[in-house]
Amino acid sequence: MSYAETDPVIQVRDLVKEFDGRRVLNRISFCVHPGERLAILGPSGGGKSTLLSCLIGATIPEEGEIRLLGEVLRPKDRKAMDRLRLKFGVMFQGGALFSSMSIHDNVALPIRRHSGLADETIDILVGMKLNQVGLFAASERFPDELSGGMIKRAALARAMALDPALVFIDEPSAGLDPVTVAGIDDLLLKQATTHDVTMLVVTHDMQSAYRIASRLIMLYKGEILFDGSPQEIRECEDPVVRQFVEGRKDGPLGFQESTMDFRKLLLEGD
Amino acid sequence: MLSPLKAVEKVGRSFHFFCRTATSVAVAPKKEWRFRIPLLIEQILRAGLMSTPIVLLFAGLVGIILVLQTAFQLAQFGRVEMVGALVGVSVTREMGPLMTAIIVSGRVGAAFTAELGTMKVNDEILAAETMAIDPIQFLVVPRFLALIIVLPCLTTLSDISALVFALLTGASLFDVPQMTFMGVAQDWIQTSDILVGGLKSAVFGALIAHICCFEAFHLKGGASSVGTATMRAVVLSMVAVLAADAVFAYFTI
Ligand SMILES: Nc1ncnc2c1ncn2[C@@H]1O[C@H](COP(=O)(O)OP(=O)(O)O)[C@@H](O)[C@H]1O
Ligand SMILES: [Mg+2]
Numbered sequence: 051m052s053y054a055e056t057d058p059v060i061q062v063r064d065l066v067k068e069f070d071g072r073r074v075l076n077r078i079s080f081c082v083h084p085g086e087r088l089a090i091l092g093p094s095g096g097g098k099s100t101l102l103s104c105l106i107g108a109t110i111p112e113e114g115e116i117r118l119l120g121e122v123l124r125p126k127d128r129k130a131m132d133r134l135r136l137k138f139g140v141m142f143q144g145g146a147l148f149s150s151m152s153i154h155d156n157v158a159l160p161i162r163r164h165s166g167l168a169d170e171t172i173d174i175l176v177g178m179k180l181n182q183v184g185l186f187a188a189s190e191r192f193p194d195e196l197s198g199g200m201i202k203r204a205a206l207a208r209a210m211a212l213d214p215a216l217v218f219i220d221e222p223s224a225g226l227d228p229v230t231v232a233g234i235d236d237l238l239l240k241q242a243t244t245h246d247v248t249m250l251v252v253t254h255d256m257q258s259a260y261r262i263a264s265r266l267i268m269l270y271k272g273e274i275l276f277d278g279s280p281q282e283i284r285e286c287e288d289p290v291v292r293q294f295v296e297g298r299k300d301g302p303l304g305f306q307e308s309t310m311d312f313r314k315l316l317l318e319g320d
Numbered sequence: 321m322l323s324p325l326k327a328v329e330k331v332g333r334s335f336h337f338f339c340r341t342a343t344s345v346a347v348a349p350k351k352e353w354r355f356r357i358p359l360l361i362e363q364i365l366r367a368g369l370m371s372t373p374i375v376l377l378f379a380g381l382v383g384i385i386l387v388l389q390t391a392f393q394l395a396q397f398g399r400v401e402m403v404g405a406l407v408g409v410s411v412t413r414e415m416g417p418l419m420t421a422i423i424v425s426g427r428v429g430a431a432f433t434a435e436l437g438t439m440k441v442n443d444e445i446l447a448a449e450t451m452a453i454d455p456i457q458f459l460v461v462p463r464f465l466a467l468i469i470v471l472p473c474l475t476t477l478s479d480i481s482a483l484v485f486a487l488l489t490g491a492s493l494f495d496v497p498q499m500t501f502m503g504v505a506q507d508w509i510q511t512s513d514i515l516v517g518g519l520k521s522a523v524f525g526a527l528i529a530h531i532c533c534f535e536a537f538h539l540k541g542g543a544s545s546v547g548t549a550t551m552r553a554v555v556l557s558m559v560a561v562l563a564a565d566a567v568f569a570y571f572t573i
Contacts, residue, residue, distance in 0.1 A: 135452040139450075144442055159451070
């Protein structure tokens with residue numbers, strides 16, 4: 051069976067992941083169609099990172115099947131994995147740029163490794179990629195000389211280096227100020243539309259999700275609690291979804307504060 | 321502490337990692353060498369530059385100590401000129417390869433684990449994998465080959481440094497003429513000593529690189545675990561070097 055342009059880019063069926071017997075993902079199933087920009091939302095500990103890790107083949111789930119671009123993901127088959135890896139990009143939360151290489155070399159690395167193009171051609175290509183993320187002037191700088199926002203931009207350029215059909219993006223707004231976040235969101239949106247890629251973004255930032263996503267999935271306690279458009283999530287009645295969307299402290303979600311009456315303890319001495 | 325089961329598991333993983341490195345070295349496609357050679361040269365230069373001064377200094381001091389320790393005894397038998405043979409043989413056969421490997425574990429091996437461990441913690445190794453770049457091929461093989469090449473060279477330098485300082489000490493403190501020292505040393509040092517020393521060094525280099533890269537690739541947790549992994553890697557590689565030396569000693573009696 052061959053993969054057609056209109057088939058789902060990501061198909062996840064009955065995915066189960068456990069850590070020490072504790073279910074972190076409980077029978078997750080969903081599909082992502084070409085051109086969608088899917089945001090995976092949810093409170094910390096909801097299993098977002100675990101899901102992403104399974105999707106890129108870095109974590110092996112206990113049960114279930116993942117298909118990327120029509121192909122079943124088999125993390126243990128190195129050859130098949132590498133073939134598939136050429137077709138998707140990953141932008142890591144901290145950037146994960148190689149600190150011993152300049153930004154230019156970081157973006158050039160996958161192209162050098164996999165394209166067989168001449169060095170001059172690669173240089174021009176990398177220049178264009180960096181220009182698209184607004185880093186052309188910084189191309190000879192090293193990762194530790196860049197600000198957080200610039201690192202995310204460089205990481206995006208590297209994830210897009212091989213013109214993938216699909217990119218995974220982990221927490222694009224983590225550790226950045228709101229203005230920089232807006233800039234990154236805008237860039238992600240622009241890259242997704244101009245390059246016709248499907249995007250899966252893991253985030254806990256509601257504002258950012260509204261800006262980027264065409265569809266939202268909310269993970270809660272290892273299950274999909276909500277799956278729909280930004281308009282639908284605004285109107286969703288579920289108390290957990292409502293609390294998360296509105297960012298309220300009180301509700302079913304959140305840290306259960308444990309307190310103790312010290313006054314009583316001191317006065318009664320018991 | 322490590323439970324026995326965990327220890328067995330770790331040895332298994334380590335062996336698997338070693339096999340992957342070895343096959344990556346051996347069955348690389350021709351085009352791989354185009355990427356490998358610049359990385360290898362970089363690692364050779366770094367390892368060499370990092371450890372040459374300390375190896376020279378260390379070996380020189382050991383040369384001086386060996387003369388001071390042995391010349392008095394030899395003088396009692398009226399054979400002080402034999403100091404060249406004693407120092408020459410013990411340095412080329414045993415001390416040179418061993419002390420160079422110990423220094424390189426602490427200097428270069430520690431740097432390997434610290435650098436690769438930081439890359440592991442920062443997801444850089446995972447990032448290489450997701451770009452279909454084999455991290456073993458990209459990060460481990462250049463370091464592995466570099467130490468196999470660099471360690472015998474450093475051992476040769478350390479042999480020379482120890483002998484030169486021994487010669488100067490013998491000449492200035494014990495009136496052993498320089499020509500006599502060199503003559504005796506030449507008579508007693510056999511080509512096989514030098515060859516065995518070189519072979520040992522290459523094996524030590526492989527052991528150090530393997531252990532230090534393995535510890536980095538398999539560390540779990542955050543930044544603080546890089547420190548512990550580095551310490552463990554250095555200790556383990558020193559123990560492995562000594563154990564391998566014992567095996568060599570047994571087979572070359
Ligand atoms: N390697 C691991 N070992 C054990 N537990 C883990 C591991 N990774 C994640 N977990 C647990 O899985 C749950 C989900 O974590 P995670 O996927 O990181 O959630 P999120 O990214 O939504 O915050 C958490 O309770 C976390 O403690
Ligand atoms: Mg997370």
